[in-house]
Amino acid sequence: MQSKPPLWCTDAFRVGNFLAFRALKRANIWTTILIVFIMTLTFLNLVFVSGILSGLVEGSSNAYRAQYSGDIILSNLESKNFIEDTANIEKTLGSFLEVVAISSRMLAGGSVEANYRSKSDISDKTESVSAGIAGIDPEKENAVTHLADLIIAGTYLEKGDAGGIIVGSNLLENYVRNIPGSDTLSVVDVGDTIRLRVNGTLREFTIRGVLKSKVAAVSQRAYINDTILRQLLGRAGKDANEIVAVLAPNTNPLHIKNELEESGICSCAKIETWEESQGQFSKTLAPPLIS
Numbered sequence: 702m703q704s705k706p707p708l709w710c711t712d713a714f715r716v717g718n719f720l721a722f723r724a725l726k727r728a729n730i731w732t733t734i735l736i737v738f739i740m741t742l743t744f745l746n747l748v749f750v751s752g753i754l755s756g757l758v759e760g761s762s763n764a765y766r767a768q769y770s771g772d773i774i775l776s777n778l779e780s781k782n783f784i785e786d787t788a789n790i791e792k793t794l795g796s797f798l799e800v801v802a803i804s805s806r807m808l809a810g811g812s813v814e815a816n817y818r819s820k821s822d823i824s825d826k827t828e829s830v831s832a833g834i835a836g837i838d839p840e841k842e843n844a845v846t847h848l849a850d851l852i853i854a855g856t857y858l859e860k861g862d863a864g865g866i867i868v869g870s871n872l873l874e875n876y877v878r879n880i881p882g883s884d885t886l887s888v889v890d891v892g893d894t895i896r897l898r899v900n901g902t903l904r905e906f907t908i909r910g911v912l913k914s915k916v917a918a919v920s921q922r923a924y925i926n927d928t929i930l931r932q933l934l935g936r937a938g939k940d941a942n943e944i945v946a947v948l949a950p951n952t953n954p955l956h957i958k959n960e961l962e963e964s965g966i967c968s969c970a971k972i973e974t975w976e977e978s979q980g981q982f983s984k985t986l987a988p989p990l991i992s
Contacts, residue, residue, distance in 0.1 A: 767846065772954045773975070783936075787941045790966050799948045801948060809900065811898055814898060837925075845947050862909070865925070867923065869913075870912065874887040874888070891911060894908075897925075
């Protein structure tokens with residue numbers, strides 16, 4: 702037989718019920734509703750809101766890794782305009798069995814212009830927005846960041862296309878509507894001709910496609926073939942500004958970074974894992990991910 706609860710337990714339960722009933726009976730109904738509402742908000746803030754914010758940060762972090770930085774990213778030193786001895790660094794990276802794909806990017810600051818007219822035209826309505834210009838090997842870049850999957854209009858850039866350009870959606874008004882203060886080109890879309898101003902040089906390109914990414918650094922750039930950007934910059938060598946690599950699943954990026962540093966190439970480039978390149982904010986908020 703089950704033993705009965707002690708008498709003091711029963712009395713305490715009855716007294717608790719009596720006091721709760723009296724409190725509810727004498728309380729103002731609106732005060733009670735307000736207290737319950739505040740307690741509900743407190744619970745949601747502690748449980749749901751923190752989880753949502755953590756999920757957003759983790760999603761952004763994953764997108765940054767997949768669409769921009771890869772697992773390992775090398776960039777030029779602050780004292781240099783580009784990564785010296787890029788070819789040797791690519792060869793060193795390729796020697797690791799864990800490295801699946803490599804892409805080198807040549808970067809330049811410039812502007813994208815549209816609706817331009819000759820200087821003699823008094824109705825000149827040239828539009829211009831600042832943009833990062835990325836010179837890429839389309840096939841290698843797609844193997845690393847899958848840029849072709851981010852195309853939302855038109856087609857992806859083909860290797861050897863001297864007159865084609867891919868434009869990030871953040872540069873075009875048609876794709877960033879209702880964003881106050883956005884500096885964009887109006888009435889410009891796939892098939893239109895625009896003009897790049899890089900290193901004091903002007904050159905016309907036809908928009909082959911528009912890409913959209915959660916990563917601002919991707920959607921804020923214009924992409925052309927690296928051989929064309931090299932001509933605009935007057936750079937004879939193939940030295941890049943960024944080299945990104947994707948590693949095989951379950952490979953620790955920090956291990957590859959340490960191996961690269963031991964090889965001595967850190968004197969030519971800044972080497973970071975995908976987590977390090979995102980800065981302290983993302984590392985603090987985002988939960989650690991298994992590589």
